[in-house]
Amino acid sequence: MTERSYVEVKDLRRVFDVSKPWLNRVLEGGEKQYLKAVDGVSFSIAKGETFALVGESGSGKSTVARMVVGLLPPTDGEVVIDGVSMSSKAAFAERQRLRRRIQMIFQDPYASLNPRWQVDRIVAEPIRAFRLIEGEKEITARVGELLSLVGLHPADGKKYPHEFSGGQRQRIAIARALASNAEFIVCDEPTSALDVSVQAQILNLMRDLQDRLGLTYLFISHNLAVVRHMASRIGVMYLGRIVEISNGRELFAQPKHPYTRMLLDAVPDVGMTGRQRIPVRGEIPNPINPPTGCTFNPRCPFANERCRAEIPPLLQGVACHAVHEGRLAIGAAA
Numbered sequence: 025m026t027e028r029s030y031v032e033v034k035d036l037r038r039v040f041d042v043s044k045p046w047l048n049r050v051l052e053g054g055e056k057q058y059l060k061a062v063d064g065v066s067f068s069i070a071k072g073e074t075f076a077l078v079g080e081s082g083s084g085k086s087t088v089a090r091m092v093v094g095l096l097p098p099t100d101g102e103v104v105i106d107g108v109s110m111s112s113k114a115a116f117a118e119r120q121r122l123r124r125r126i127q128m129i130f131q132d133p134y135a136s137l138n139p140r141w142q143v144d145r146i147v148a149e150p151i152r153a154f155r156l157i158e159g160e161k162e163i164t165a166r167v168g169e170l171l172s173l174v175g176l177h178p179a180d181g182k183k184y185p186h187e188f189s190g191g192q193r194q195r196i197a198i199a200r201a202l203a204s205n206a207e208f209i210v211c212d213e214p215t216s217a218l219d220v221s222v223q224a225q226i227l228n229l230m231r232d233l234q235d236r237l238g239l240t241y242l243f244i245s246h247n248l249a250v251v252r253h254m255a256s257r258i259g260v261m262y263l264g265r266i267v268e269i270s271n272g273r274e275l276f277a278q279p280k281h282p283y284t285r286m287l288l289d290a291v292p293d294v295g296m297t298g299r300q301r302i303p304v305r306g307e308i309p310n311p312i313n314p315p316t317g318c319t320f321n322p323r324c325p326f327a328n329e330r331c332r333a334e335i336p337p338l339l340q341g342v343a344c345h346a347v348h349e350g351r352l353a354i355g356a357a358a
């Protein structure tokens with residue numbers, strides 16, 4: 025962690041109680057069951073940077089996102105944003121001030137936009153809630169400015185969310201996030217529901233806004249091609265842990281972890297030449313009862329006894345015994 029980090033996520037953990045109801049357990053038998061959705065995740069993000077989390081469905085990306093923005097309390101660990109710990113009770117007033125500066129954008133903008141409100145009311149809501157601007161005329165002007173900033177027309181404020189396409193609705197969600205003068209935006213699969221061409225437009229808009237406003241992003245996606253376009257640093261998640269973390273260029277040119285290699289091999293246009301390919305095989309195991317040792321071992325062609333017994337630590341950006349032992353050459357040619 026550098027001193028300049030704007031966001032610091034330290035050893036974050038989240039356990040969900042997924043037991044059957046008490047009465048069912050008494051009548052039918054069975055123990056309490058717990059699911060470790062996030063199991064010791066740490067990363068930092070510099071101001072103005074995009075850090076991405078990538079991984080298959082169920083790897084814990086959204087759970088991390090919800091803890092980072094304060095929608096879900098962590099079971100353990102800490103989130104520090106601009107020097108303020110989100111869990112410290114002493115800093116309540118400071119945390120409240122910080123909330124305005126942190127916003128989240130979701131995969132389905134329709135679900136996060138009130139369908140009964142006109143767009144100008146939706147975008148103005150954070151301005152009113154945080155009392156950022158006084159006076160109706162001034163608020164209307166600011167809403168028009170925000171709609172223009174995201175590529176919509178100020179007159180679009182008079183319409184309702186259902187009158188827009190998916191991409192336009194995501195623009196409205198971005199305008200609303202910016203309405204509170206947000207500095208840090210957590211984007212959870214913001215373009216996954218959109219057509220490829222629309223996806224590119226929204227990603228370009230987000231990059232453009234980052235350049236203009238100095239925004240910091242935590243960007244979540246299961247799609248490596250999208251992440252490559254957006255992030256300077258990437259963390260690859262598997263069953264609640266980061267298994268590889270590195271800058272984007274290095275991750276794509278020299279993936280180290282077998283899981284990262286497998287994900288890359290599933291992307292046809294990444295252009296990895298000469299590297300030994302690992303075919304995609306198997307599915308994510310049941311997280312309630314994960315495999316012992318390295319949780320990737322049932323899917324890994326390099327697994328051995330040690331892998332099935334010991335959890336590999338994250339050393340020099342990778343959590344893999346074979347890499348640490350030097351028995352899996354990095355980016356090895358076939």
Ligand SMILES: Nc1ncnc2c1ncn2[C@@H]1O[C@H](COP(=O)(O)OP(=O)(O)OP(=O)(O)O)[C@@H](O)[C@H]1O
Pocket residue numbers: 040041042059060061079080081082083084085086087088246311
């Ligand atoms: N409220 C909850 N109660 C119980 N289990 C949960 C809860 N929220 C998430 N989980 C479980 O935690 C694990 C991680 O879920 P999460 O939604 O964070 O994954 P994800 O990486 O965002 O997946 P996706 O790509 O499908 O969005 C999953 O096994 C999920 O079923």
Ligand code: SF4
Pocket residue numbers: 281282283318319320321322324325326327328331336343344345346347
């Ligand atoms: S630790 Fe073992 S099972 Fe896990 S990824 Fe590395 S080689 Fe594969």
Ligand SMILES: [Mg+2]
Pocket residue numbers: 085086087212
């Ligand atoms: Mg998710």
